[in-house]
Amino acid sequence: MNYETLTREMRRLAIEAGVKIMEIYDADQMDVEVKADDSPVTAADKAADELISDGLRAAFPDVALVTEEQAASHRVDATTFLIVDPLDGTKEFINRRGDFTVNIALVEDGCPVRGVVYAPAKKRMFYTDSVGKSVEETGEFDPETPGETRPIRVSTPNNSALMVVASKSHRDQATDDYIAKYEVKDMTSAGSSLKFCLVATGEADLYPRLGRTMEWDTAAGHAVLAGAGGRVVRFDDHTPLAYGKLNYANPFFIAYAPGITLKDG
Template structure:
């Protein structure tokens, strides 16, 4: 895989998908359907998925591709693959809360090594460069010309006053009980993979997720956090969160700046 080409293609496709998503988001009405797992899906999910899938297959025809909206891809048996969530945070989209993202990532040998997270309604875009370090690009965005980028880096965590970010739509009592084990200065909530990016930029120190997620929900944000010096580990034993698991389902996990002294489950 030629990383420079990959990053260029991922960035362009994320912006094009973001434009399509925002066109539907800003319309008077859009159709919301329910998938077999009871989660919502919209025409924006499907349009963005078609656009990104076609672009990635055209650019990298020999690379396996996993996307949320193509269920047959879930049976893929590979440790190196491209993985896409065309619209992460569909509930945020449906409720017009803005915290939704386009996620595209490359997993190599079970590790997310390159990725992009674009939040079109927030005007924020985070991605790994060809060298693997992470940046935030500031808009306005042009799909053919890279704008000003700023390297991002995790915080030097103060364990006596941590900043915690948790899910906006999925926060529960178990999550609160775990967060209460830490000395927390402040906490915030965010939707979609933006939570990884808030840890990557140092806006938060810790993001615990005690709930169901799939690999396409996390791979791009995980790659961005890796490139900013952060870590993502399993909640149960604090070993690295790996990819290419059966049915692409994640266990509970913790994303954090390495200075955070993790508490036991």
Template sequence: MDFTALQKVTRRLALEAGDAIMKIYNGPDFEVKTKSDASPVTAADEAADAIISAGLQAAFPDVALITEEQAESHALKGTEFLIVDPLDGTKEFVHRRGDFTVNIAYVVNGVPIRGIVYAPAKQRLFYTDAQGQSLEETGLFEMEKIGVCQNISVAVPNPDGLRVVASKSHRDQTTDAYIAKYKVSDLKSAGSSLKFCLIATGEADLYPRAGRTMEWDTAAGHAVLNGAGGAVVRFDDLEPLTYGKPGYENPHFIAHAKGVILQKP
């Protein structure tokens, strides 16, 4: 893989998809359909998926593409693949709460080694560069001109109180019981893969997730967190969360900054 090309292409596609999403988000009421798994889908999901899929297949025709909105891709298998959630946080989008993202990741041998997370309503753009270092770009997000980029890194956790971020739409008793094992100085809610990015930028320390997620929900944020010095582990054995699992479904997991002393569930 040409990582310089990957960075350029995925950044452009994320921005294009974000523009398409925001046109619908800022427009009149839109239809919300229900997929077979009871999750919502809108024209914004479909428009973003069309942009990203076409762009990735044109740029990297020999790399398998897994995307949430194309069920036939979920049967693909391999040790190298691109994985996409064109609109993560559809519930946040539907309720116009802003916490939704465009996610694109590149996975090799079970590890998401590159990724991009774009939150168009928040005007926040996070990605791994060609060297694998994570950064946040600020500015006008022009397609052909990179804005101001700053390397990001996880914070050193304060043992007297961790800053915890949890799901806005999928909080449950298992998650709350796990959070209760820690001294917590701040507890905030956020939607979509932004939770990984808040740890990557040093704005939070811990994100436990006991609800159902799919690999396209997490791979890009996981890559950004890895590139900022953090990690994501399984809930059951605290071993690294890997990708390419049957059906692309995740077990429960914990995302954390380096230095957090993890408690067993």
């Protein structure tokens, strides 16, 4: 894999998908359908998926592609694959809360090694560069011309005053009970894979997820967090969260800045 080409293409496609998404987001009316698993899907999901999938297949024809919106791709059996959630946080999108992202990642041997997370409504974009270090880009997000970037790095956490981020749409009592095991200075809520990015930038120290997620929901954010020095582990045994699992379903997990003393569930 040519990582320079990958970085350029992932960034470009995420921005172009973001343009399509925002056209629908800003429209007066939004049509919402319900998929077989009862999750919502919009025209924005479909338009972004088509743009990203076509672009990745053209640029990397020999690399397997898994994308949320194409059920046939969920049967891919490969150790190296691109994985896409064209619109992560559809509920946030439908409710016009802004916390939705475009997620594109590369998985190698069970590990997300490169990724981009773009939040067009929030005007924030995070990605791994060609050597795997994570940056945040600022500016106008021109798909062809990268703007200024700054390196991002996880915090040095204080276990007696932790900053915690949790899901905005999927918060439950089990999550609150687990968070209560820590000494928390402040808490915030965020949607989509932005939670990984808040840990990656040091805006939060800890993100526990005690709920259903799929690999396309997490791979890009996981890659960005790893490139900023963070970790993602299984909730049950604190071993690294691996990818390429059966049906691409994740167990519960914890994303965090090293230095936190993790609590058992």
